[in-house]
Amino acid sequence: MVTSPYKRELGKRVLIMTAVQAEMEVVLSGLHRDRGSDKGIDVLVAGIGPVAAAVSTLKALLTAEYNLVVNAGIGGGFSGRAEVGSLVVANKIVAADLGVETFEGFSNLDELSLGTTSIQVDNGLVQGVTEALLAAGLPVKTGPVLTVSTVTGTAESAAKLAARVPGAAAEAMEGYGVAVAAREQGLPIIELRAISNLVGPRDRAAWRIKDALGVLEKASLVLSEVLL
Numbered sequence: 279m280v281t282s283p284y285k286r287e288l289g290k291r292v293l294i295m296t297a298v299q300a301e302m303e304v305v306l307s308g309l310h311r312d313r314g315s316d317k318g319i320d321v322l323v324a325g326i327g328p329v330a331a332a333v334s335t336l337k338a339l340l341t342a343e344y345n346l347v348v349n350a351g352i353g354g355g356f357s358g359r360a361e362v363g364s365l366v367v368a369n370k371i372v373a374a375d376l377g378v379e380t381f382e383g384f385s386n387l388d389e390l391s392l393g394t395t396s397i398q399v400d401n402g403l404v405q406g407v408t409e410a411l412l413a414a415g416l417p418v419k420t421g422p423v424l425t426v427s428t429v430t431g432t433a434e435s436a437a438k439l440a441a442r443v444p445g446a447a448a449e450a451m452e453g454y455g456v457a458v459a460a461r462e463q464g465l466p467i468i469e470l471r472a473i474s475n476l477v478g479p480r481d482r483a484a485w486r487i488k489d490a491l492g493v494l495e496k497a498s499l500v501l502s503e504v505l506l
């Protein structure tokens with residue numbers, strides 16, 4: 279049961295943003311499996327990366343009355359925190375490469391007093407969605423989900439990101455953009471990632487995109503029950 283502050287308001291809708299068509303299709307399939315037609319949830323393609331995601335999300339939010347925004351898709355899991363085939367529900371959405379490279383390493387905007395680089399997800403939302411996914415027998419973890427503009431491709435970069443964001447569970451490319459658009463409209467956000475690969479050395483052959491899309495579809499069935 280999802281608790282405050284998200285409360286399904288009569289006549290208001292839920293917006294789910296996915297990066298690509300393939301993700302949108304499995305989310306729609308999961309949503310409609312037991313509910314037939316649209317039940318107040320819109321699923322749109324945002325495009326890959328935080329900028330496209332922010333623009334697409336804000337554009338959508340200006341077209342209808344929403345009271346919750348969801349970013350759903352595949353993502354990379356940090357080893358030991360989120361394995362391939364599992365789900366991650368973000369408790370915090372972090373723009374992990376938004377900042378300054380320094381001789382000592384990296385400083386984010388918060389450290390430079392130039393702004394913020396993370397958005398908290400409401401605890402009630404995180405708990406409600408996570409419990410529902412667990413109850414459905416799905417493997418789910420919660421933790422910070424990092425938004426990057428470049429898919430990590432080396433063990434060194436993965437280690438740097440894991441050190442930069444304690445507890446980092448997953449990496450993707452749209453969450454912070456979707457979250458900033460939702461914040462702009464005063465709406466709660468949640469990010470849900472189905473893990474297709476481990477964050478680290480690029481090994482395209484190891485990506486399990488199809489498996490992750492299958493898990494995302496199962497998770498979407500649960501979402502339709504818990505968010506409406």
Ligand SMILES: O=C(O)c1cccc(C(=O)CC[C@H]2O[C@@H](n3cnc4c(=O)[nH]cnc43)[C@H](O)[C@@H]2O)c1
Pocket residue numbers: 297298326327351352353354355426428429430449450451452474475476477480482
């Ligand atoms: O490296 C490749 O050749 C390759 C092949 C297929 C897809 C990609 C992507 O870059 C997908 C980016 C897309 O998927 C999300 N995603 C999934 N895993 C990760 C990850 O480890 N780090 C960042 N993003 C990931 C992401 O949200 C994009 O929508 C590459």
